[in-house]
Amino acid sequence: MNSSEAANWMISNYRIEDFNSGDAYVVIQHRSWLKEDQVKLADYFLGNIPHVTNRGYKAFLTFMSLPRFLRVIEKKIPKKREDRELLKYYLYPLLKNHPESQKHQKLIKDILSKIE
Template sequence: MDVRQKEQVADLLKMSSEQAAEWLISTYPISEQGYGEGMVLIPHRSWKRSDQLKLARHYMQKIPFASERGYKVFSSFMSVSSFLGCIREQLPLAQQKQELLLYHLVPVLVAMAKNDKDVDMIKAFLAGLNVVHV
């Protein structure tokens, strides 16, 4: 993390969760090349559930991500149910894009599963895509 990003994190910590989410979305919109920088900042503060969903819905419009980083960001603080719900909102994807999504998403989902309920939700999600990985 560079000096500018550290300063931005310090600024985010001074804001309410809602203000910080709005700032991230307006400063790093998905329509801009550098939107990924916003996702670098997200894990450095806690978020109200409504703001978690707001951020995930905004940034997950870009799925499939080219790496697992974007999925890891949101899986680090969201419940399995909320996380899968935000991904589900972006489906269906073309088959080729779905393959890229699953390539990076499945390992993140496996790591997220903390109990049988999580495993069952993940299996149901993957079954809906006609995929079995867990």
């Protein structure tokens, strides 16, 4: 399967409504994805932010660029304060330990301020 076919297969076979085991995160990390398919998968599997663990965020950060990952997260910032706090609780340690550049530090600071 090419990247697009595999992304569609993942979305069809790992329904977000039934998603409780996180097996998809393991599978997703073991394949190369085109940039547009990375975003498609992140939009789908991170669609119900905030998650109750950091597993999904961590999985996507293993293969997505930080700017691309943060653009997906930014579109999904919850409106409820307690949901934003949970999102920040899981994202902050992952982002804090991300390889740093000045550009990335600014992106991290910006997204965390939007989550506040």
